[in-house]
Amino acid sequence: MINDNGIYKGLLEARQRGEKRLAVLFDPDRLRLKRMEQTLELAIRNGVDYFFIGGSLVVNNMLDSLLAQIRQQCPIPLILFPGNSFQLSYRADGILYLSLISGRNPELLIGQHVISAPFLRMSPLEIISTGYMLIDGGVQTSVQYMSNTYPIPAHKDDIAVCTALAGEMLGLKTIYLEAGSGARIPVREDMIEAVRGAVSVPLIVGGGIRTPEKVAANLKAGADMVVVGNAIEQEPALIGEMMAAVKEFQPA
Numbered sequence: 001m002i003n004d005n006g007i008y009k010g011l012l013e014a015r016q017r018g019e020k021r022l023a024v025l026f027d028p029d030r031l032r033l034k035r036m037e038q039t040l041e042l043a044i045r046n047g048v049d050y051f052f053i054g055g056s057l058v059v060n061n062m063l064d065s066l067l068a069q070i071r072q073q074c075p076i077p078l079i080l081f082p083g084n085s086f087q088l089s090y091r092a093d094g095i096l097y098l099s100l101i102s103g104r105n106p107e108l109l110i111g112q113h114v115i116s117a118p119f120l121r122m123s124p125l126e127i128i129s130t131g132y133m134l135i136d137g138g139v140q141t142s143v144q145y146m147s148n149t150y151p152i153p154a155h156k157d158d159i160a161v162c163t164a165l166a167g168e169m170l171g172l173k174t175i176y177l178e179a180g181s182g183a184r185i186p187v188r189e190d191m192i193e194a195v196r197g198a199v200s201v202p203l204i205v206g207g208g209i210r211t212p213e214k215v216a217a218n219l220k221a222g223a224d225m226v227v228v229g230n231a232i233e234q235e236p237a238l239i240g241e242m243m244a245a246v247k248e249f250q251p252a
């Protein structure tokens, strides 16, 4: 039995009601304590929906203590967003079980999953299988280099659509369009719209999103959840404006 901590159910229900979600990404390697406190405080005050925790390469040993620290200070669900099978911890609530379906690297399509399966099977984490699609963001990002895969070209909406369709038909529970952390060009709204029109599972979009306007545009194009890392890390006060953009979509 896969654990149900209510995360995926919550996502599906939000989608049915036409509500949108914002996740703030924490990279355990890049936390500065002062900003962290401020970020947590703003996240609680503005009702951030999830924290994603992970990075393409985590070089410190902070994952457990980071999760414990956040958990102590706030009730926002913690979802692992692992770059590899070393970034696992029982202290989170869930994990995006990412299969890099835009790439042709078998390790990231199934290899790492086989390695982590027994650990996850015993864990209290909710496992959310995710079709992870890397889209060209105009610069070579860590995830591209580390995954040793080519991203889908930014203007090839048809390839993105067919990839997402295949992911959904394989039974993956969400599709994640990722331009890569620090992308110069985030995923285009046209591509989001095309993918949204093709699949019905929840659609997550992230990478290079820096403004509340882009958050709003992505949600309007059909994303169910937007993920923001760098921009909030550099300017935590953006949380308020970005959450305001998300709340615009709440049904009356």
Ligand code: 1GP
Pocket (backbone or CB within 6 Å): 025, 178, 179, 180, 181, 182, 183, 205, 206, 207, 208, 209, 227, 228, 229, 230, 231
């Ligand atoms: C989550 O990798 C992104 O999908 C985060 O990207 O750090 O550019 O917001 P940014």
